Amino acid sequence: MRCCNKDKIEKTFFIETWGCQMNEEDSEKLSGMLKKMGYIRTESKINADLIILNTCCVRENAELKVYGHLGALKKMKRENPNLIIALCGCMMQQKHMAENIIKKFPFVDIIFGTHNAYKFPQYLNTVRQENSSVVEIQDRETGIVEGIPIDRESTVKAFVTIMYGCNNFCTYCIVPYVRGRERSRNPVNIEDEIKDLVSKGYKEITLLGQNVNSYGKDLVPKVKFSQLLRRINGIEGLDRIRFMTSHPKDLTEDVIDAVLECDKVCEQIHLPVQSGSNNILKRMNRNYSKEQYLELIYKIRKKIPEAAITTDIMVGFPGESEEDFEETLNLAKEVEYDSAFTFIYSRRKGTPADKLEEQVPENIKHERFNRLVEVVNESSAKKNKVYEGKIEEILVEGLSKNNSAKLMGRTRTGKLVNFQGDVDSIGRLVKVRISKAHSFSLSGKQI
Numbered sequence: 001m002r003c004c005n006k007d008k009i010e011k012t013f014f015i016e017t018w019g020c021q022m023n024e025e026d027s028e029k030l031s032g033m034l035k036k037m038g039y040i041r042t043e044s045k046i047n048a049d050l051i052i053l054n055t056c057c058v059r060e061n062a063e064l065k066v067y068g069h070l071g072a073l074k075k076m077k078r079e080n081p082n083l084i085i086a087l088c089g090c091m092m093q094q095k096h097m098a099e100n101i102i103k104k105f106p107f108v109d110i111i112f113g114t115h116n117a118y119k120f121p122q123y124l125n126t127v128r129q130e131n132s133s134v135v136e137i138q139d140r141e142t143g144i145v146e147g148i149p150i151d152r153e154s155t156v157k158a159f160v161t162i163m164y165g166c167n168n169f170c171t172y173c174i175v176p177y178v179r180g181r182e183r184s185r186n187p188v189n190i191e192d193e194i195k196d197l198v199s200k201g202y203k204e205i206t207l208l209g210q211n212v213n214s215y216g217k218d219l220v221p222k223v224k225f226s227q228l229l230r231r232i233n234g235i236e237g238l239d240r241i242r243f244m245t246s247h248p249k250d251l252t253e254d255v256i257d258a259v260l261e262c263d264k265v266c267e268q269i270h271l272p273v274q275s276g277s278n279n280i281l282k283r284m285n286r287n288y289s290k291e292q293y294l295e296l297i298y299k300i301r302k303k304i305p306e307a308a309i310t311t312d313i314m315v316g317f318p319g320e321s322e323e324d325f326e327e328t329l330n331l332a333k334e335v336e337y338d339s340a341f342t343f344i345y346s347r348r349k350g351t352p353a354d355k356l357e358e359q360v361p362e363n364i365k366h367e368r369f370n371r372l373v374e375v376v377n378e379s380s381a382k383k384n385k386v387y388e389g390k391i392e393e394i395l396v397e398g399l400s401k402n403n404s405a406k407l408m409g410r411t412r413t414g415k416l417v418n419f420q421g422d423v424d425s426i427g428r429l430v431k432v433r434i435s436k437a438h439s440f441s442l443s444g445k446q447i
């Protein structure tokens, strides 16, 4: 029935996304479904008919941001009672959080979790037709729902989720509770999605999962992640393949070999270490030791010397002593990461670490954080410096944010490059001479 199209066409939506690429992808799917319903995306909340907040709960500050936004939305809803407000994502998947929102912000129209995002059009129709609110959190994950339209931000590079959920239960982490157990997508569906992207002009894809190295263990027959990499490497017209995240306990030699041998797979490995102390790694349930981690780094560096290695590091896990922290600092100094995401441990309700005594005082956590950032920044700058004077292959992603006369793109190793060049090169691989290295980027000129 197309009778409702008239009033559908004028509707606009605004979507705000926090958290990781999992949430980004969910937002792209929500956006894809809304566009199919006739909604138009707007980049401003003002005058939007529908506002969606896609939430993250990996750390407390992610949640606080949502509360801040809801406070402002209360006034907008009062001024425009027709405005529909929807909340979804990982924070909503936690029952106590959803209940809290209903109590404190009763004007929210739709609340749903991570497992039932695909039902959003149905919820929206209920609210519009029946003028009632909808709250639906599904306790458990269902099978993978394929075929949802995805409205992607970029036209050059795309994220493709290869598996959902996580089985690792690191003791600080909320993700397994809000994203469910590991579920791998069928390789045929992954390949088809990538071929379709390539036919639309996409040049780079990043394969996503909380732990891509355990991809395919749940499939019948089993498929190894390295096999998937090799299959995707055979797709004609695709220039680059990246993947994240790798768990150090699962990154096997066949994956390193696939990175080395597959021409499209880029030399960049994100390998979160979290801590350099065996005592803390054990309490985190990471299932590797500092020594095993370092051995893996040396293996990668030996086989692929040009590889960029990046990581996630956390300070202030319960019981972390000054000595434990110094081991983390020493590990970061030894590895010399290309870049690192650094985090201050944040207590998450329902996780084992939240119940541990010996929580580290805030001031000590901050002091350690600052010391760690200093070490990481030093190695990032040093790694970038090596690029000065070199000619690099860059996939041009678009106009630079620095200066509209300049373009931006990335090296195979994932370094951001702002450069002078020809606007027609957007979406293509070009050669750029790197003239200067900065702390977090490079600059240069197309040749």
Ligand code: SAH
Pocket (backbone or CB within 6 Å): 058, 059, 172, 173, 174, 175, 209, 210, 211, 245, 247, 272, 274, 312, 313, 314, 343, 344, 345, 346, 347, 348
């Ligand atoms: N699956 C990935 C990353 C998931 S979350 C992995 O295993 O590495 C991204 C990062 O957030 C984690 O690597 C961790 O460093 C950080 N993180 C997760 N829970 C946290 C918490 N409770 N407090 C602080 N940082 C946390």
Ligand code: SF4
Pocket (backbone or CB within 6 Å): 166, 167, 168, 169, 170, 173, 174, 175, 176, 210, 211, 247
């Ligand atoms: Fe969280 Fe650990 Fe799973 Fe990563 S591997 S998502 S840190 S539980």
Ligand code: F3S
Pocket (backbone or CB within 6 Å): 018, 019, 020, 021, 022, 023, 055, 056, 057, 058, 090, 091, 174, 175, 178, 179
């Ligand atoms: Fe946040 Fe959920 Fe990702 S908690 S980090 S958006 S999986």
